[in-house]
Amino acid sequence: MPELPEVETVLRGLEPHLQNQKITAIKTYRKDLRIPFPKDIKQTLEKAKIISLKRRAKYILINLDNDMILSIHLGMSGSIQIITNGSNYDLLKHDHFEMTLSNNTRIIYNDPRRFGMIFTLSQDDLVNHKAFVHLGPEPLGNAFSAEILKNRLKGKTVSIKQALLDQTVVVGVGNIYACEALYMTGLNPEKQAGKVSLNKLEDLVQSIRRVLSTAIEAGGSTLKDHRQVDGTLGYFQHQFNVYDREALPCGQCDCNIGKTGGVKRIVQSGRSTFFCPPKQKG
DNA sequence: AGTGTCGCCTGAATGC
DNA sequence: TGCATTCAGGCGACAC
Numbered sequence: 001m002p003e004l005p006e007v008e009t010v011l012r013g014l015e016p017h018l019q020n021q022k023i024t025a026i027k028t029y030r031k032d033l034r035i036p037f038p039k040d041i042k043q044t045l046e047k048a049k050i051i052s053l054k055r056r057a058k059y060i061l062i063n064l065d066n067d068m069i070l071s072i073h074l075g076m077s078g079s080i081q082i083i084t085n086g087s088n089y090d091l092l093k094h095d096h097f098e099m100t101l102s103n104n105t106r107i108i109y110n111d112p113r114r115f116g117m118i119f120t121l122s123q124d125d126l127v128n129h130k131a132f133v134h135l136g137p138e139p140l141g142n143a144f145s146a147e148i149l150k151n152r153l154k155g156k157t158v159s160i161k162q163a164l165l166d167q168t169v170v171v172g173v174g175n176i177y178a179c180e181a182l183y184m185t186g187l188n189p190e191k192q193a194g195k196v197s198l199n200k201l202e203d204l205v206q207s208i209r210r211v212l213s214t215a216i217e218a219g220g221s222t223l224k225d226h227r228q229v230d231g232t233l234g235y236f237q238h239q240f241n242v243y244d245r246e247a248l249p250c251g252q253c254d255c256n257i258g259k260t261g262g263v264k265r266i267v268q269s270g271r272s273t274f275f276c277p278p279k280q281k282g
Numbered sequence: 283a284g285t286g287t288c289g290c291c292t293g294a295a296t297g298c
Numbered sequence: 299t300g301c302a303t304t305c306a307g308g309c310g311a312c313a314c
Contacts, residue, residue, distance in 0.1 A: 002308090003308095034290070034291090034308090034309080034310090035310095058308080073308085073309095074308095075291095075307090075308060075309085076291085076306075076307050076308060076309095077291085077292080077293095077306095077307090094292085111291095112291080112292050112293070113290085113291045113292050113293085113306090113307090114290080114291055114292085115290070115291070115307075115308060115309080116308095117309095130310095155284085156284080156285095157284080157285080158284085158285070158286095162285095165308085167308090167309080174307080174308070175306095175307065175308090269285095269286070269287085270286095270287075270288090270307090271306095271307070272305095272306080272307090
């Protein structure tokens with residue numbers, strides 16, 4: 001469930017703890033997540049120094065001074081715990097990976113459903129690695145625009161909702177923010193992707209940018225709150241306009257709910273879509 | 283190449 | 299109470 005904003009929030013939470021630290025120990029508590037841990041992960045990471053943290057799509061990329069990158073994907077249920085100053089911590093069920101740093105901080109990855117991925121790659125492989133080579137533009141970057149989107153949607157017969165979830169179209173948008181962005185744009189999620197006008201796509205691009213930016217801001221405050229309670233970084237709860245609000249009023253509701261039935265839930269390609277029919281006719 | 287479906291995985295919620 | 303079923307979803311694999 002972590003989408004771009006949650007991943008970005010986790011990254012920002014990790015950054016101050018990881019930057020310029022040396023990795024002193026790596027432990028794996030099982031052999032795989034969604035994919036196996038690299039066999040040589042210990043050798044690759046131990047003794048390396050962390051230079052910087054970046055994000056590409058929903059991947060956290062930790063750049064090391066040995067020209068390698070540690071890539072972490074939270075999948076659907078991944079979260080990260082930061083234990084500082086050698087505080088006591090008993091491993092929990094589903095803690096699968098642990099990294100100890102020279103500042104005596106422990107970074108612990110927990111993932112009940114194990115849809116996440118942890119792997120390493122070299123800087124040279126970044127461009128051509130199969131996880132990254134087909135990815136579309138970053139929605140918050142300069143390379144994302146209505147024209148680009150129009151181009152990528154050309155001839156697509158799938159719904160605009162499904163297209164937004166397609167990583168080759170645009171990255172970082174998952175089920176929740178796809179629903180929210182379409183609501184904000186007043187676009188019907190079932191509209192054919194290739195038939196959305198350039199004008200509407202202008203609106204959609206702005207909506208995607210806004211919904212993601214707002215969520216990142218919300219994540220920032222969540223981060224503060226979380227740090228006071230414990231060191232868990234991961235998915236955070238947020239107020240949505242339509243997502244998970246079946247039969248309830250939408251965020252900007254001025255409809256007669258008795259008549260309209262409120263937010264509608266449909267299933268597209270096996271995924272729930274929530275939308276407000278009167279407001280999303282486009 | 284584009285599209286549709288399935289499987290991975292656990293825990294919460296629901297059904298009988 | 300207890301057991302079985304359904305659902306959640308990011309993303310790769312696969313079939314057509």
